Each structure stands twice: as C-alpha cells, then as structure tokens.
Amino acid sequence: DAGVTQSPTHLIKTRGQQVTLRCSPISGHKSVSWYQQVLGQGPQFIFQYYEKEERGRGNFPDRFSARQFPNYSSELNVNALLLGDSALYLCASSWGGDTGELFFGEGSRLTVL
Amino acid sequence: GENVEQHPSTLSVQEGDSAVIKCTYSDSASNYFPWYKQELGKGPQLIIDIRSNVGEKKDQRIAVTLNKTAKHFSLHITETQPEDSAVYFCAASDGNNRLAFGKGNQVVVIP
Numbered sequence: 001d002a003g004v005t006q007s008p009t010h011l012i013k014t015r016g017q018q019v020t021l022r023c024s025p026i027s028g029h030k031s032v033s034w035y036q037q038v039l040g041q042g043p044q045f046i047f048q049y050y051e052k053e054e055r056g057r058g059n060f061p062d063r064f065s066a067r068q069f070p071n072y073s074s075e076l077n078v079n080a081l082l083l084g085d086s087a088l089y090l091c092a093s094s095w096g097g098d099t100g101e102l103f104f105g106e107g108s109r110l111t112v113l
Numbered sequence: 114g115e116n117v118e119q120h121p122s123t124l125s126v127q128e129g130d131s132a133v134i135k136c137t138y139s140d141s142a143s144n145y146f147p148w149y150k151q152e153l154g155k156g157p158q159l160i161i162d163i164r165s166n167v168g169e170k171k172d173q174r175i176a177v178t179l180n181k182t183a184k185h186f187s188l189h190i191t192e193t194q195p196e197d198s199a200v201y202f203c204a205a206s207d208g209n210n211r212l213a214f215g216k217g218n219q220v221v222v223i224p
Contacts, residue, residue: 004156031210033210033211035212040216040217041216041217042117042202042204042214042215042216042217043157043202043212043214044214045211045212045213048209048210048211050210055209055210056209056210056211058211059114090156090157094210096210101147101159101162102147102159102210102212103159104149104156104157104158104159105156106154106155106156107155107156
C-alpha cells in the first residue's frame with residue numbers, strides 16, 4: 001500500500017513568490033495535517049483538516065492557507081514567501097478522530113532565496 | 114500550548130549498548146505520546162507510542178515508559194545496531210491529532 005505522497009519533493013522560490021504543496025494521504029485516511037520542520041528542529045503544527053473542514057490551526061501567519069479536497073488530498077499554500085519560510089514541509093495523514101497516530105510523508109523541501 | 118523538551122541533544126553509544134532518551138511535557142491534558150525516527154532526507158517514522166492509561170510499552174528492542182505524575186516519558190533502545198543511528202523525536206498530544214514535538218535527539222551508534 002502506498003504511504004503518504006507529497007509533491008514536489010524539492011523546490012526553490014524567491015522572496016515574495018507564492019508556493020503550493022500537495023499531499024495525498026494513505027488510502028482510507030480522512031485527516032491530513034501539515035507541519036513545518038526548520039533545519040535542526042522538530043516539526044511545528046500548521047493545519048489539520050478532517051472531512052474537508054479545518055480542525056486546527058497552529059501559530060502561523062495568514063500567508064499560510066490550506067484546503068482538503070473530496071478525495072481527502074490536500075494543498076498547502078504559502079503567499080509572499082520570506083527567507084524564514086525555508087523548511088521541510090511535512091504532510092501527515094490519519095484515520096481521523098482523536099487516535100493521534102500520524103503517518104508522515106517524505107516532505108517537500110522549500111528553499112526561499 | 115504544550116511544550117515538549119528532549120534531553121540529551123546528541124547521544125553516542127557503542128553498538129550493542131542501550132540508549133535512553135528522555136522527554137518532559139507541560140500540559141497535564143496530554144494523553145498520547147508517540148516517538149518518531151527520522152533518517153536523513155526522510156520524513157518522521159512512527160516507531161512506538163504510548164497512551165496515558167499505560168505506564169510502559171515494549172516492541173522488540175524498543176520500549177517507552179511514561180510517568181504522568183512527573184510529566185516525563187522515555188524511549189529505551191536495547192542492543193543498539195548501526196541502523197538505529199538517526200534523529201529521534203518525542204511528541205505529545207491531548208487527543209486532537211495535533212502533535213507538539215521536541216527538538217530531537219541525534220543518536221549515533223558506533224560500530
């Protein structure tokens with residue numbers, strides 16, 4: 001069975017640009033979460049979506065937005081990129097509810113120049 | 114919000130020895146404590162987890178213990194092997210699928 005898949009794996013943007021990252025959850029999983037991992041740090045929670053509705057938002061500016069589609073895949077959008085947005089963006093899927101068991105993808109490495 | 118701290122930041126062990134990583138958390142409402150292993154260039158992989166109604170859980174060479182009173186939990190790896198070398202993250206959640214991670218521990222197993 002396929003795990004969580006993310007695209008693109010690597011991308012380079014310049015300050016002020018916009019980026020869209022994509023995630024496909026494990027088949028049958030209805031919840032998708034997004035995390036930002038800066039080099040040398042643990043992942044930081046950005047968003048959680050369950051059944052296409054936002055269930056939680058971390059301490060990130062409004063430049064960050066996301067959505068979940070009817071097939072449970074998800075997109076993370078970041079506008080007006082800053083140098084500090086350079087990070088590994090991780091998508092995690094779960095069955096939903098409150099199991100807490102998150103399964104992560106390999107991430108999208110974003111570099112902002 | 115929840116604050117999770119990990120110690121030590123780097124741990125070197127001889128192959129075959131045991132490794133222990135300790136984490137503390139701040140929110141007494143947290144009830145789920147997973148451990149993730151992250152290899153270079155990969156996403157975190159869930160290796161073991163424990164819920165607040167259990168004090169200890171084992172899976173082959175890996176075990177996790179939880180002390181709710183002291184708000185700390187630990188990962189124990191026995192008979193370490195070179196493939197155990199990685200960054201290990203502890204995390205805590207109050208059941209809403211939102212994980213608060215520690216900063217990670219680099220474990221180096223010396224052959």
